[in-house]
Amino acid sequence: MGKSGRVLVLDDEKIVCDRLTEHFSKKGLEVEAFTDSQQAIDRIASQDFDVIITDLKMKGPTGMDVVHFVRRNRPGAELIVITGYASIDTAREAEYSGVYKFITKPFKMNNLAKSVMKAVHKAQTRKGR
Amino acid sequence: MSIWNKIFSSSHPGEVHEHGIRYRLERFQEIVRRNNRVLERIADASEKLGGEYIFDVQYLHDFVDRLGDDVRAIALALNELTGNRYQELLRIVSSINDNLRAVLESRTVAPESEIVLRLDRIGTEHADVTGSKMARLGEIQRILGLTTMPGVVVTASACTQFLESAGLEPLITAMRNTNGEELFELAGELRNQIIHADVQKWLQKKLRRSVRAISKRFHTQYLSVRSSAIGEDEDLVFAGQYLTELGVRPEEICDAYRKVVASLYDRHVMEYRIRHSLPPADGLMAVGIQVLLQPKCSGIIYTLDPTNPDRDVILVSSGFSLGASVVDGSAPVDRFIIDRNPPHHILESHIAEKTTECVINESGGTIVREIEPERRKIPTLEPGQLQNLCRQALKIERHMRCAQDIEWAMDEKGRIFILQSRQLKVTHIEQNNLNIMGPISHEVLLKDLGEVACRGVGFGRVWIADNREENAEDNEMPDHAVLVSRTASPKLAALLPRASALLTDYGTTTGHLATVAREYRIPAVVDTGAASRILEDGRMVTVDTEENMVYSGKVQELIKKQLLQASSYEDKKEFRMLRRLLRNIAILNLSDPTSPDFKAQNCRTYHDIIRFAHEIAVQELATGNWLRSNRRCNAVFRLDIDIPIDLVIIDLGGGIKATPRKTVVTSQHILSRPLTALLAGMTLEGVWKTEPADMDLGGFMSSATRTTALTGPEAARPEQNVAIVSNDYLNMSLKLGYHFNLVDCLMSDNAEDNFIYFRFAGGVTELLRRSRRALLLREILEHYDFVVEGKGDLVIARLKFLDLTRMQKKLEMIGRLIGFTRQLDIHLRSDDLVRHYIQEFLAGSEMPSSS
Structure with a gap:
């Protein structure tokens, strides 16, 4: 069965990475997950992804650092921000940075999956795939 | 002069002397409000165990912090309401909080329990x-x-x-x-x-x-x-x-x-x-x-081949006597490969030359001894014994919802003993391959309908609960059925341990039934809107709540995947933590207010504390004792109404239309939504039979000797029928003859906040007849989806999360029920009459049970 999109998951909580990897893989997506934000940035620099899902508050580069890096270097990718520390300000900042979706933990996996599938479609349409 | 007369005799009815009253009522309302919030938080957290949500440790910290604040505030408010009679509750809150912190810090702490x-x-x-x-x-x-x-x-x-x-x-x-x-x-x-x-x-x-x-x-x-x-x-x-x-x-x-x-x-x-x-x-x-018996043989059984789960086989290894050599692989043992499907044909047998066995030493401990040469090549298990072992292993697998690695022993009579059972570990490569699965060819019966309450895969024949007539032959749900129901009635909870999946047309993921489904890890979808209509009774289906699909027939690939992956989320650290937290929080030990054990010092969980506090607070309010030190109060009214209930109303604000210097009001003045709804039911034509009921000698003798005290160790008798109201709140204590009704409810615009608590106890006749009336009340209230408990003549019913329309209907029903059952115990001379009166009440119902 072919893969229908490339997704990167970044969250310093291993459980989030594990569960999203499992869930999205079942949906036929190709998933890479990272708990270390610098490693994720390095990977984004070398590999094109359709969707990048990132936690907001992490040690080292923060989620917003990742958002800015992606905007500068991978403008074709869609961004989804997840966090347990939601605030209106960060949500607004994320919106202004062109984030596709802002999701607060705890959240339903299927809801995130629907957003991811739409974001993959949007990214691939933009890239002309 | 009673306290009520004192209140009414005040020369300045509008004058405020109410600080104490208002303060205590506020404490009471705080208990009610926080009680509901705690229950919501518990339901919300328990919902997370269903596997549908992503949460992290921070969520667990927030949950514990907020819950602790609420429960501590409830314990404090109860003490303020009761003159510090329950100070030990605060110590218990701290002790539970310490245990919860230990869980969050991954420390191991033993909850209080029996020693053995x-x-x-x-x-x-x-x-x-x-x-x-x-x-x-x-x-x-x-x-x-x-x-x-x-x-x-x-x-x-x-x-x-x-x-x-x-x-x-x-x-x-x-x-x-x-x-x-x-x-x-x-x-x-x-x-x-x-x-x-x-x-x-x-x-x-x-x-x-x-x-x-x-x-x-x-x-x-x-x-x-x-x-x-x-x-x-x-x-x-x-x-x-x-x-x-x-x-x-x-x-x-x-x-x-x-x-x-x-x-x-x-x-x-x-x-x-x-x-x-x-x-x-x-x-x-x-x-x-x-x-410890000296077994004939013992060994291990895998319900699937962990290195090749695609094969539909069971693996058994077996040696003579105690199982040490099988477990540690230190000596040759018999190996069998058996078909997973009944009748479990033996596909391969490898009978080893068994040279040693481990047996009990007469002076204690065990010894390894040589096996006599003539016994070495004899198979340890006969075909029938192997098949019996496979049936038992698959039964455990189905219950545990994942493939099992089981240690067993068998005695000389062929009786099998299970020594331990754990999830079978699958090789890493196989685990990864499980995520890639081809399209499923089975017909899709339901897709993406409703809310997933618990993730997983289950299969079995559809059993529609609503189709069952009472006492009908097919009333009994077969084991492993897919339980389907129009409503998520709490009554179905008793069936869940034997069900393989649950589908309901209505209901919420935080409701009682969904919570029980998660407790037993039964795959469940609620609020599908159509399951009971679309699925045919008796049809074999596979329910996949991971993807929210129901397929026709038995989808082997899904079932096997579930067997190998059952713990994909359940064994994660955060899930284990949440389960441990909820064991300290959600289990209810003090469920029976009539029990002598219903005491503050017996509270072991937060749920015990809030249940205890709510029950005591409601009773405290019902007695009216707390008003003794407050002689005057504004906003106290007597209700002028056609039914004989002699009701005093205390308005906390917005419950009664402003009527300067008036102390008597009619139903026209009532603005309180719940009181209006309740009175609408109570005053329906024919509900309030005013003629005295005939009483036979047994009932009469009993009434002559019976005290009017309420059932329960903490209960006390109300002095006056009282309704404490606001626009959306009602707490009404109603003593009618020899029995006592209590209604506590909130009827706001927000369905999530709304609840009804109804308590009924007492009666004029002997306990048997009062119990019959309690039975009648229980059945009627359960019919209307209340969660009901109590024993003897006590009935406590709870319902929550209803929108305004449903609250209105339920409260009207309660009003009707209060009138209907007023003297009913006198009439309940036999058990048959209970059924008769239930039917009579339900026949007069103006609403369907699902409303």
Whole structure:
């Protein structure tokens, strides 16, 4: 069965990475997950992804650092921000940075999956795939 | 002059002298408000166990913080309301909070429990006190009815007390603050001290008494003493890391207990903990003490081939006598490959030349001896015994919802004993391959309808609960049915342990039924809107709530995937933490307000505390005693109404239309939504029979001697019928003759906040007739979807999360029920009449049960 999109998951909580990897893989997506934000940035620099899902508050580069890096270097990718520390300000900042979706933990996996599938479609349409 | 007359005799009805009253009412309302919030938070957190949500440790911290604030505030408010009568509640809140913190910090703390529990009375819900190994064994016996070696579990609570009284805490604390070789040296010292420590006299007594009882009852001289560590990962618990002592004689029980506890600090255990980022110095041991019989043979059964799960086979290995050589692979054993499908044909047999066997040593312990040459090539198991073993193993697998790795033994009579059961580990490569699955060719019956309450896969024949007539032959749900119902009625909860999946047309993921489904890990979807209509009774279906699909027939690939992946989320650290937190929070031990044990000091969980506080607060308000010190109050009215209830209304604000200097109001003045709805039901034509009921001699004699006290140790008699109201709130105490109704409810615009609490007790006749009336009330209230409890003549019913329209209907029904049952106990001369009056009430119903 072919893969229908490339997704990167970044969250310093291993459980989030594990569960999203499992869930999205079942949906036929190709998933890479990272708990270390610098490693994720390095990977984004070398590999094109359709969707990048990132936690907001992490040690080292923060989620917003990742958002800015992606905007500068991978403008074709869609961004989804997840966090347990939601605030209106960060949500607004994320919106202004062109984030596709802002999701607060705890959240339903299927809801995130629907957003991811739409974001993959949007990214691939933009890239002309 | 009664307090009520004093209030009404005030020369200045509008004058405020109400600080005390208002303050106490505010405390009461605070208890109610926070009580509901705590229940919501618990329901919300329990919903997260269903696997549908992503959450992290921070969520668990927030949950514990907020819940703790609410429960502490409830305990404080109850004390303010009752003149500090329940101060011990605050101590209990702190103690529970300490336990919750320990869970969040991955420390192992034993919840308060009995010192010794019988194995046949425990289940997985006891894992925190008995360890998961023994808890599962108990469940296999208690719920599945399979045979295990009889015995008891010495709980983690005993271990804590043993270590404390042996003065070992300082050494354990020192270990927490050290590492490297020094840690291992301290562990060695600790092990030594445990082995030589005195077991306290009371614990010795309990151990010896338990052992005597086991030996006497089962005529055995030898015991097995098994480790069952608390709160640690399965590999550590099950992989032979801890000590198991076999062939222990009753007089050696204390030695064996100490040795098993000491194995918590064996070097290889410490190394394992360090390797897996578990706190090396923490650990608690429950200890199983079981009968040890000399088995004919024993071994291991895998319900799937872990290296090739696509094969539909079961693997069995078996050796003579005790199973040591099978478990540790130290000697040749028989191996069998068997078809998973009935009748379980034997596909391959490999009969080994078995040279040695492990047996009980007469002087205690075990020895390995040579097997006589003529016995070495005899198969350990006959085909019929193998098939029986496979049936039992698959029964466990279906209950545990994942492939199993089971240790078993068989005696000379061919009786099988389950020794332990755990999830089968699949190789890593296979695990990864499971995520890639081809399209499913089965017909899709339901897709993406409703809300997933618990993730998983289940299959079976559809059994539609609504189709069942009472006393009909097909009333009994078959085991492993897919339970389908129009409503998510709490009554169905009793069926869930035997169901393989649950689908309802209506209901919420935080409702009682969904919570019970998660408790038993039954795949469940609620609020599908159509399941009971679309699915045919008796049809074989596969329910996949991971993807929210229902397929026609048995989808083998999904079922097998579930068997291998059941714990994909359940075994994650955060899920284990949440389960442990909820065991300290959500379990309700004080469910019966009439029990002599319904006391503050018996509260063990947050749920106990809020239930206790709410019950006491409601009763406190109902007595009116709290008004004695407050002689005057504005906004107190007497209701002028056609029915004889002599009701006084206290308006907290917005409940009564402004009527300057008036103390008597009519129903036209009532603005309180719940009171209006209740009175609408009470005043329906024909509901309020005013003629006196005929009473026979039995009822008359009983009425002559009966006191009017309410049932229950804490209950007291209300002095006056009172309704405390606001625009959306009602607390009404109604004493009608010899029985007492209490309605406490909130009817706001927000359905999530709304609730009804209805309490009924007492009566004029002897207990049997009052009990009949209580039975009638229970059945009617359950029919209208209330969660009902109580015993004797006491009925307590609860319902929540209803929108305004439904609240209106339910309260009208309660009003009608209050009138209908007013003197009904006198008429209930036989059990048959209960059914008759239930039908009569329901026939007069103006709303369907699902409303």
